[in-house]
Amino acid sequence: MSSGATELRSLRSQFPEHRAQLGLSLRVTIAALSGFAFSHLLKVPLPLWTVLTAVVLTQATFGRSMKATVDYLVGTLGGAVYAGVVAVLVPHSNDVSLAGVLALAVAPLAFLGAVYPSFSVAPLTGVLVLLVPRFVHVGPIESAVDRVLEVSVGAIIALAVSLLVLPARAHSFVIEGAARTLDLMAGSLPELFEGFIRPRDAAAIARIQDSIGEAVARTQASAAEAKHERIVFLAAEPDHGPLLSTLTRLRHDLVMIGLAAAEPLPESLQARLGPLLARVAQTSADQLRGRGEALAGRRDPASLEGVEAAFDHYAEAIASVGSEGLTQGLPVDALERIFTLGFALDQMRQDLRDLDRCASEIAGRRSTPARMHAGAVKAN
Structure with missing residues (x-):
């Protein structure tokens, strides 16, 4: 029993x-x-x-x-x-x-x-x-x-x-798919950044990148289905285009970071830049995960202050490294990876800001009817 x-x-x-x-x-x-x-x-x-x-x-x-x-x-x-x-x-x-x-x-x-x-x-x-x-x-x-x-x-x-009969909307699938994709990206960031400190398994990194690409593709497929719903329902839902574009760019950012982390940083820079990169990875992962939760809950995202500070600290450190001449004499491929990393971080910083706007827009559209109703009740 x-x-x-x-x-x-x-x-x-x-x-x-x-x-x-x-x-x-x-x-x-x-x-x-x-x-x-x-x-x-x-x-x-x-x-x-x-x-x-x-x-x-x-x-x-x-x-x-x-x-x-x-x-x-x-x-x-x-x-x-x-x-x-x-x-x-x-x-x-x-x-x-x-x-x-x-x-x-x-x-x-x-x-x-x-x-x-x-x-x-x-x-x-x-x-x-x-x-x-x-x-x-x-x-x-x-x-x-x-x-x-x-x-x-x-x-x-x-x-x-x-x-x-128990209708399922593709619009909800888009938001849920985006949230899952962001959570997947967040979980992958620390492992990708770890390649700047110690050698990583190239096959494992490739699997991570492939899984993120597949998640973005599934979300894009749901967005294509949602277009048909907007025609039928004449829904005033936000355009998924900006969110999909931001997800795609973030996916490209992670690809560039993975390429830059194909080999560890030169030992002369690891002690200086390693902790700062770890901080960038952790705060960026927190932001990605938080934006995914905000999208799923249709609520405004938290502040970007922590991740912005992490990016600033790394930018200041890499500028100091250059001014102190610590990059002189490094192999060309190492310099190329450092440049690629800097470009990828600049792009990711901007893409996180764009993601912030997308989450705020979706939360705003969700709350608009409630605000209108509250305003009407107050007026009466």
Whole structure:
């Protein structure tokens, strides 16, 4: 009994972690059942295609469902029209001639789908338009119209379910993805900076850089989906462009820092610059993590005072090193790495300021309705 209760508690504890997956599972199930019900209610010729369309187009977010639906409808309409015209104009009374018509219809549609992803479903639609009449005894034009009708019903169901049943917004995915990316960057900074003091494993650094690049790419993909939501909802949400640009630049900053830290600093500079670089790494990591938390909570970020001071101290130290002639006689590659590091730190400093503005803008947009409501109550 105790073991069963423990397993039940463990299962419940996993629900919050898989809430998005459970929500998608529920939406897909409802979409499938709704497609089945409406296909019979509307007497759709091929209910299977309506149900499949509803399932395929019910995605993790409404924005993704919207994009998938537009692409699917475009591909279906193009494939149905072209295959229907080919079927009408080219006789195919036997299997041999039908095979020729099938090739004539599918080949251009497959090429079109390869060039334009929006038409990827067109070849499949063409096949259905040509072959279904052999089994249900309808004309090619009627078959084409039926395919468009079946897909349209499934698409409408998918959009309705995505919008009404536990809706997930791509805009939220963008903010959450940005927060996770910043947290990943924050965790990577100390390890990257450690390369200025001691040799680091190049393969491990490459894995860090790749994981950050993948996180930025996922956030950019969510932002592309969010554009479709803004059209539908006419939402006054902030443009994700500045945030995405800042994330991309920060990712480039870390790449440059990784290149500069490919080898440790010359021993003559480590004692002087090592602690200051460690301070820059720690304060920058704190700021990145804090900005991620501010984005996720839609609240104003904390002050940049600590990290600004760390950058200033390093800049003063590197200027003193130069004025004291400590860089004279260093190998060219060491000088290049020191220059690259200085440039990367200047860029990262500016990018942290830009990130600060992005977080403040998102927090401001979030709080605007509440402020307006409070002002109206006060006025009344």
